Amino acid sequence: MAKSMKVVITGGAGYIGSHVLKALAERGYSVLTIDNLSCGHKESVLYGDLAVVDLDDKESLDKIFDSYRPHAVMHFAASIVVPESVKEPLKYYKNNFCNTLNLLDVCVKYKVKNFIFSSSAAVYGIPTKSPVSEDVPLAPINPYGKTKAMVESMLSDLAQAEDFKYISLRYFNVAGADSTGKLGQKKADATHLITLAVKTALGKRPYLEIYGTDYPTKDGTCIRDYIHVEDIAFAHILALEYLIEKGQSDVFNCGYGHGYSVREVVEATKKVSGVDFRVIETHRREGDPPELVADTKKIKKLMGWMPKYDDLNYIIKTALEWERKLS
Numbered sequence: 001m002a003k004s005m006k007v008v009i010t011g012g013a014g015y016i017g018s019h020v021l022k023a024l025a026e027r028g029y030s031v032l033t034i035d036n037l038s039c040g041h042k043e044s045v046l047y048g049d050l051a052v053v054d055l056d057d058k059e060s061l062d063k064i065f066d067s068y069r070p071h072a073v074m075h076f077a078a079s080i081v082v083p084e085s086v087k088e089p090l091k092y093y094k095n096n097f098c099n100t101l102n103l104l105d106v107c108v109k110y111k112v113k114n115f116i117f118s119s120s121a122a123v124y125g126i127p128t129k130s131p132v133s134e135d136v137p138l139a140p141i142n143p144y145g146k147t148k149a150m151v152e153s154m155l156s157d158l159a160q161a162e163d164f165k166y167i168s169l170r171y172f173n174v175a176g177a178d179s180t181g182k183l184g185q186k187k188a189d190a191t192h193l194i195t196l197a198v199k200t201a202l203g204k205r206p207y208l209e210i211y212g213t214d215y216p217t218k219d220g221t222c223i224r225d226y227i228h229v230e231d232i233a234f235a236h237i238l239a240l241e242y243l244i245e246k247g248q249s250d251v252f253n254c255g256y257g258h259g260y261s262v263r264e265v266v267e268a269t270k271k272v273s274g275v276d277f278r279v280i281e282t283h284r285r286e287g288d289p290p291e292l293v294a295d296t297k298k299i300k301k302l303m304g305w306m307p308k309y310d311d312l313n314y315i316i317k318t319a320l321e322w323e324r325k326l327s
């Protein structure tokens, strides 16, 4: 089945999309990337064709779907920086919501029944329990998280109305790089803690800031669930197989089910890199929940997903090796 399946990957030139693209292609799927290269890089598209198209260009989307006739779509393309979404909300509603609507229009027109969506732990806002499970009411607290929750609602409604099935994967903190060293995160202005920490260790940044040291956590800093990008990639393969076999829409958390504090990540990065880089402790950022950790029972039980890289030092090591390559 995989060999004959054609998958469109929006945002396939970006960090997570490019890893998933590689995982799909290595398993025999045919892949086609749609990316406007606003944040992605064409050299990250290791397999298949790349259509440099913006998702607001409905005419081009129509032409691509008409000629490629995909069996499935994996939708990664989005604007992803939470503080920017607070400053420029309309950019986020347009790119993350309206452009997803364009994509879904074309999916319905060309009868694409299988859709996998990159959702986020940001849909939970400040969860009242941790680990957080998929069934808690969504309460996003910033425009980024709100756009992800809105798309989830739209998908659910569409699946009721059409012959269309979807899986939303709510990623926690994705980090690390491809084990073979071919891919990694390439954003010069990345905001992800592990990327910033390895950049600081390599002297690409003068210091690393810790935002808030007075949270009600074991050491006062925020706790997050860091998941290696290749484990996320494998979750997409399973999600696609699940959709095809079971034909059932669903929502799954993607994390490891345990978290590390910012201080723990900083200490681990110092240890793995061997560099005692400068750290500045500063005020809290608005809207940062003290702890965000996934309850992972559902994805393990229903999809049989088992992480391979649940090791903070390994995640940091792959991120560091990739960042070293970039310099």
Ligand SMILES: NC(=O)c1ccc[n+]([C@@H]2O[C@H](COP(=O)([O-])OP(=O)(O)OC[C@H]3O[C@@H](n4cnc5c(N)ncnc54)[C@H](O)[C@@H]3O)[C@@H](O)[C@H]2O)c1
Pocket (backbone or CB within 6 Å): 010, 011, 012, 013, 014, 015, 016, 017, 034, 035, 036, 037, 038, 039, 040, 041, 053, 054, 055, 056, 075, 076, 077, 078, 079, 080, 095, 099, 118, 119, 120, 121, 170, 171, 172, 173, 174, 175, 192
């Ligand atoms: N990185 C994380 O930790 C994380 C966590 C939760 C959810 N997510 C979600 O995962 C997805 C991928 O994130 P990422 O970290 O790989 O981000 P990224 O910025 O590296 O990749 C996004 C890609 O989408 C492309 N893109 C954006 N808008 C587009 C448009 N209008 N038309 C065509 N292409 C467009 C960009 O050029 C880029 O290549 C996003 O939907 C993000 O919200 C990421």
